[in-house]
Amino acid sequence: MQLKAETVLERVTEGDVMGGSKAPSGLAAARPESDPATPAPVVDIKDLSLTYEAADGPVYALSNVNLQIAEGEFVSFIGPSGCGKTTLLRVIADLEQPNGGHIHVNGVSPSEARVRRDYGFIFQAPALYPWRTIQKNVELPLEIFGISKGERRERSRRQLELVNLKGFEKKFPWQLSGGMQQRASIARALSFDPRLLLMDEPFGALDEIVRDHLNEQLLKLWDKTRKTVLFVTHSIPEAVFLSSMIVVMSPRPGRIIDIIDASHLGRERKLEIRETPEFLKIAHRVREGLRAGHSYDD
Amino acid sequence: MTGFHRGGILAPFVLLGWIYALILAHSPNVAGQAGPVFWAFVSALWLAAAVALNGLSNLRLKTPGARRFLGLCIPILFGAFLFFLWEVIVVGAGVPSVLMPAPSAIGSRFAASLPVLLEDFLQTFVKSVLSGYMIGCLSGFLVAIVADRIPFLRRGLLPLGNFVAALPVIGIAPIMVMWFGFDWPSKAAVVVVMTFFPMLVNTVAGLAAAGRLERDLMRSYAAGYWTTLFKLRLPVALPFIFNALKINSTLALIGAIVAEFFGTPIVGMGFRISIEVARMSLDMVWAEIALAAIAGSLFYGLVALVERGATFWHPSYRT
Incomplete structure (x- = not known):
């Protein structure tokens, strides 16, 4: 019964996701449109580094990271723990401060982007507030942004339908399964229609079957909404299945060792593509990259 | 069978x-x-x-x-x-009834002395305990919020709080009687001193209890201090606050009764106990103890009931 509930997300239409206005990017309009071939990247990172002091000396969480992400990409960050993939995502979200380098999100600094509410962050755990119903949880950001009650109701209803949680509005988070809770947190992130979705191992705690279904749904959501998604994971199949671009990272110091283009797998993918030679070729290259990164240690 | x-x-x-x-x-x-x-x-x-x-x-x-x-x-x-x-x-x-009166004797004494017991209850419980409890808990709560905002206050006040909380009530009570006179305000002051710090310490702990993800979430929404306080940190602190309210409900009664041993007008539960012990009428002492037990249990039960309603989402109450 649970699984059946996980499978639907199909009824997405583009207009559904937006709070009405469909402007793909306010920034794009502000920018000169003279050069449509190379639009300004959504995320632009140059020589970024982040070091923090631990008890036994400095830890180089990120070192000389360079990365450009274009609008509408689905980018996965993959690497072993300690490679700085979560740190990088948190720097983009302005939840962590870098020591050096330049970073622009939607053309402005991460802190300006955060204050402008440019992104929705989805954490490893659902982080739903247990004293709020599912509906109230989805409405939380809207409440903070001062959106009227009628509008909040309307948007939360639409988002919960989108992640197939219709009928669970009045439930409390602890009355739902882990997969349903994580879907509610995705609805919460989508409720204020951010341009950028930052996802930090969102399905890491779920079992593989639920995870497969959520991956398929996420892909459909991405295809329909045309949002830019940054997705941290440590699963190779998940990264290859979801992404148009895969960033392979390595620890000590945390750095990027390979950037793989996977856009030729197309935007609409079925779980079956995981058996195809193209898929396996990319997976192989990711694995090679991870192995190369690890050889430093042994 | x-x-x-x-x-x-x-x-x-x-x-x-x-x-x-x-x-x-x-x-x-x-x-x-x-x-x-x-x-x-x-x-x-x-x-x-x-x-x-x-x-x-x-x-x-x-x-x-x-x-x-x-x-x-x-x-x-x-x-x-x-x-x-x-x-x-x-x-x-x-x-002998001086050592231990029978429950029936205590019960009949209780029934026969209802007017006196009511007077004592109004003096000690309604005037001293309730007013002291409310002032102590509310000020402890407000100071905790200020201390949470201002780090040097938190570092300075909490150790001092532990120190004051360790002061024996029989030490403070005579001083409060000197400061605030013989009537109930001095008893309420003792109750304030006793209830202030449990509330302060618990609320400060509760305000620090919100998880990292939940805080990051509020930060990602660019939520300000007050929004975060009301939408996240105070709800998380609620079980801690109710803990303090429950601890204080019993502390307050003890404080007020003991404080009445150190000078009081001729009414009050503590006063009655000290005077009736001296007159060897232990059944009256036991009647006052019964009254204190009933009032204390009802007070505690009421706070616990409100807690259940307010923190229904907490793992210990989930259904």
């Missing part, structure tokens, strides 16, 4: 036995000079009651209503049994 049957069959006989033993203990031939046969009878009743209660408490009932009824029955029967033993032993063995 199952435990239930044993319990079910024995229970009415045990109750009848209790009534018989009570009548017997109070009869002129037995009271104060009960023989071995009487004590053997009481011991047999004790055993039978133990078996009956054991049977009842192992009972698995199907309907929730019956289960709730049984859950209420067992502690009531258990308490009644303790009172029965107390009564029978005190009356049967003729224990």
Whole structure:
């Protein structure tokens, strides 16, 4: 019964996701449109580094990271723990401060982007507030942004339908399964229609079957909404299945060792593509990259 | 025969036995000079009651209503049994009432002194305890919020708080009487001192209890200090705050009663206890103790009830 509930997300239409206005990017309009071939990247990172002091000396969480992400990409960050993939995502979200380098999100600094509410962050755990119903949880950001009650109701209803949680509005988070809770947190992130979705191992705690279904749904959501998604994971199949671009990272110091283009797998993918030679070729290259990164240690 | 049957069959006989033993203990031939046969009878009743209660408490009932009824029955029967033993032993063995009055004597004294008890209750509980409790808890809560905002206050105030919380109430009480006079304000002041720091310490801990993800979430929404406080940190702190409210509900009563030993007008529960002990009328002392126990339990129960409603989402209450 649970699984059946996980499978639907199909009824997405583009207009559904937006709070009405469909402007793909306010920034794009502000920018000169003279050069449509190379639009300004959504995320632009140059020589970024982040070091923090631990008890036994400095830890180089990120070192000389360079990365450009274009609008509408689905980018996965993959690497072993300690490679700085979560740190990088948190720097983009302005939840962590870098020591050096330049970073622009939607053309402005991460802190300006955060204050402008440019992104929705989805954490490893659902982080739903247990004293709020599912509906109230989805409405939380809207409440903070001062959106009227009628509008909040309307948007939360639409988002919960989108992640197939219709009928669970009045439930409390602890009355739902882990997969349903994580879907509610995705609805919460989508409720204020951010341009950028930052996802930090969102399905890491779920079992593989639920995870497969959520991956398929996420892909459909991405295809329909045309949002830019940054997705941290440590699963190779998940990264290859979801992404148009895969960033392979390595620890000590945390750095990027390979950037793989996977856009030729197309935007609409079925779980079956995981058996195809193209898929396996990319997976192989990711694995090679991870192995190369690890050889430093042994 | 199952435990239930044993319990079910024995229970009415045990109750009848209790009534018989009570009548017997109070009869002129037995009271104060009960023989071995009487004590053997009481011991047999004790055993039978133990078996009956054991049977009842192992009972698995199907309907929730019956289960709730049984859950209420067992502690009531258990308490009644303790009172029965107390009564029978005190009356049967003729224990002097200065050492230990019988529950029946305490009860009749309680009923006969209702006007005095009411006056004492109004003076001690309504005036001293409630006003001191409210001022102490509210100011502890507000200071905790300020201390949470200003780090040097938190570092400076909390160790000092522990120090003041360790002060004995009998040390503070005379000082408060000097400062605020003999009437209830000095007692309320003692209650304020006693309740302020548990609330301060608990609220500060509660405000620090919100998880990292939940805080990051608020930060990602660019939520300000007050929004984060009201939408996240105070709800998370609620179980801690209610903990302090429960601790304080009993502390406050103790504080007010003890404080009345150090100078008071001629009314109040603490005053009555100290004066009636001196006059050797221990049944009145026990009546005041009973009053304090009833008031304290009801107060605690009320706070616990509100807590259940307000923190229904907490893992300890989830259904």
